[in-house]
Amino acid sequence: MKLVIVGGVAGGASAAARARRLSEDSQIVLFERGPDVSFANCGLPYHIGGAIADRAKLLVVSVEQLRTRLRLDVRNRSSVERIDRAAKTVHVREVDTGREYDEAYDKLILAPGAAPLQPPISGIDLPGVLTLRNLQDMDRIKAAVDSGVKQAVIVGAGFIGLELVENFVERGVQTTVVELQDQVLPPLDKEMTATIVEALISRGVTLILQDSAESFTQSTDGLMVRLKSGRELPAGLVVLGVGVRPENQLAVEAGLEVGPRGGIRVNEHLRTSDPEIFAVGDVIETRDAVSGAPVQVPLAGPANRQGRIAADNVFGHPSKFRGTQGTAIVGLFNRAAALTGATEKALRARNQAYRTVTIHPANHAGYYPGAEGMTLKVLFSPDDGRILGAQAVGGAGVDKRIDVLAVAIQAGLTVFDLEEVELAYAPQFGSAKDPVNMAGFVASGLLRGDHPQIDVPALATLGESERTLVDVRTPKEFAAGHIPGATNIPVDELRERLGEVPRDREVIAYCQVGMRGYLATRVLKQAGYHVRNLSGGYKSYRMLNP
């Protein structure tokens, strides 16, 4: 067997290593256009910021190690230019020498990755306008920062964009982020990003939403970024992080099927439309594990697993890729935002029925010092309670809850199962009723009907004459800020003061995070009111109405 692999980073390197373990006597040729294989893509921003001081740490495995330990025929600085499917060869050009040759394969695995999008903006080719994909890109950005750049503009407030923001701020660079959408971190639901916006602003970052770069110009003073709005931003450095596109030219030119967004089409064995060719990583179109819809999800975890699976199939082990949930996380100024499965906007876009709960728990027992708050949102099916997605944002423990929920989604668990999840509890680590249990309690109560709720967007659709808003917090909390039109009746006085609550319309009860509102809802419901609790309370209201 002669296996040829195109691309030597996450998916390609994983495929090559797995292939060698499966077969000592195969010939395995790994082509990589760049100088480095198997580098730590996700670490690049942190070398710029200085957290990863030693650049060599980003080279997880060297070309030499792959050659010695795994007997791989690694050919870096070698660009695969085309595939001849009939002849079963690839045409290769050595980047340094220009030498060209054909290399035969029995099986081919394509792992060329994705390239940063380069929108057609005037001046995009100026030397100070950069993107971040590999170590060389990183070196250029770091060199600019090292040379004393004072101001930077980052176009795109996605995961990589915000990681760069953090690292620029760490380096003392005055940073502006420009995002086309009306929120940072577009994969998340908007209200979940409020905490992140707060963090950005508190660290002096300028955030410009619903705007985009129209041109870049260079003067002796540096770059000038002109936005669609007309605003002008001087900058010593511009980094574009507006998304990626699959590096699909090879596949397209070879006539392999690609999806509408350019991802190479593969089956569950990661085989392309040509049975001798597999494809893995950021270049493919895969399936959303929750909905089954085709998606392109450029993430390192799935790429690595896909590499293993493609190699398995090359050697006759029929492993399957189950699709991806898009589990992802970003750290930012000691906060984190993470998601897994479907978001509210994704469910709305595909017209799928869902319910949602949002809670604002602490990561561990409040009586133990250092508890940090988080907001946890869980989306689930109104029919059977099956968990469809989750998002969390906050301090410590965000990753843990999203990981727990990622497994719950993978296993097809329901919100009723979350009530019974048994997590490790000691006061430094969690709570006797963990945030995951709490989300399960609230969601199950909603589905069982004993905890009717309304969420903040739905509240806004009710006319003032349709509902009575009762703020059940203390007078002090009420005085510090409340929803316009609310009446303050603290939960501890509610039973005596029922006479003050009109019976001719629906009552919406709310507190700070939803706990006291829940009790108030129970009190009012049993007293015969038509009542709902505001999901996530005043805290959720503020996230949507900053």
Add this chain to the structure above:
Amino acid sequence: MKLVIVGGVAGGASAAARARRLSEDSQIVLFERGPDVSFANCGLPYHIGGAIADRAKLLVVSVEQLRTRLRLDVRNRSSVERIDRAAKTVHVREVDTGREYDEAYDKLILAPGAAPLQPPISGIDLPGVLTLRNLQDMDRIKAAVDSGVKQAVIVGAGFIGLELVENFVERGVQTTVVELQDQVLPPLDKEMTATIVEALISRGVTLILQDSAESFTQSTDGLMVRLKSGRELPAGLVVLGVGVRPENQLAVEAGLEVGPRGGIRVNEHLRTSDPEIFAVGDVIETRDAVSGAPVQVPLAGPANRQGRIAADNVFGHPSKFRGTQGTAIVGLFNRAAALTGATEKALRARNQAYRTVTIHPANHAGYYPGAEGMTLKVLFSPDDGRILGAQAVGGAGVDKRIDVLAVAIQAGLTVFDLEEVELAYAPQFGSAKDPVNMAGFVASGLLRGDHPQIDVPALATLGESERTLVDVRTPKEFAAGHIPGATNIPVDELRERLGEVPRDREVIAYCQVGMRGYLATRVLKQAGYHVRNLSGGYKSYRMLNP
């Protein structure tokens, strides 16, 4: 409906709160023998150590709050002395006044908890020999430490014992732990405790295993603890943490069924053998969620959920308790040890077939600073790969992996599913191949037969003439310590040096943690050898052969 609840801490307080939310018009009477309700049991050691400086923080909810907010008829300092099941009354004695009276019930929930075991040791009643169950016990221990005790002996190296050790050390008390078994943290498999033993010793704790207290005597110099071995330990303070027994007198005297270890028998609705009486928390016998076997698991999380479920059933909602996995964690000197589901010793005791994998990953990407090591052990069925249990010990991230595996066990997932788990990855939080994925890869490879393994105890049962031990690490690693009788052939040279490996007997390959050993095993297997990789490598060997 008149509901009477006996016991006002975790299970009882949860039951009462849930009951009120379900029913505004019920009469709910909550009896508690002590002065406090709903206090933070799990926080007690940390007030002694000073981490929780404010004692009031341990009072999660006050008696007054329960009365005002939940309209509970809370009667603290009131001891329920007996139950008259025919009359449906409990007989109550007020602790302060001595007044006695009967209180009628429609339904009764028993939540009296468990009491520390008091073995029949001479001198156990001396004033300096204490146990830790409630705030008053805590106050006594803290007062002793505050008064300048220099030396303490803790009898029992279980979870609470070790939490006390940590807090005593924080306070500068020279501490000795005495444990009857041959390991600390008896719920865990022994080899998993090596890291914890190391931590104890590095902090100056004296650890005495396989010994027990035979007598306590008081002299003018303080206490003297005499051990079975004859050893004598002077101490200013002794704390017994040798386990708990269910507070079952009420139930036993009322003729309710109890199990062989004293736990009140309940069905899945937490109903006792009397249909009008429920029981929850540390006092009950429940089911092991994995094996179905009856167990007594005194943990706060299950107690809280049981309280909710019992209240549900009182009010006609047929909620069920699915049993417990015994998920638990202990923090100690910035390390943690945690478990969920079955341990190896539990599986062996019930003669259940299992396989095991042990890996030694880092909590997050090695290229990002601050990665901390952990040891993760997963037990699974040899038939279908179903996960039976997991243990982890190490630094940061231990809680997360055990929580992820706890959900996997609850959902009935297999090790093949673990290969595909999609956790949140950014370099501060995890790895593209998370420890949970790695455990899945190793275990699945074992079951598929492409990664034959042997564990350290099984290696010890092979005669020297039966196997060739090949250490595939570098000469430098080999020189720093290796398994006696091993030959050093670095993995990178193995293919050339196959001639040095005899073919007439089995080969056991090993490296530091199992990764290079895996590759070596693949190389040798494909070269026709009968070969196995030592699970967890030299690191696991050292844990079992310190």
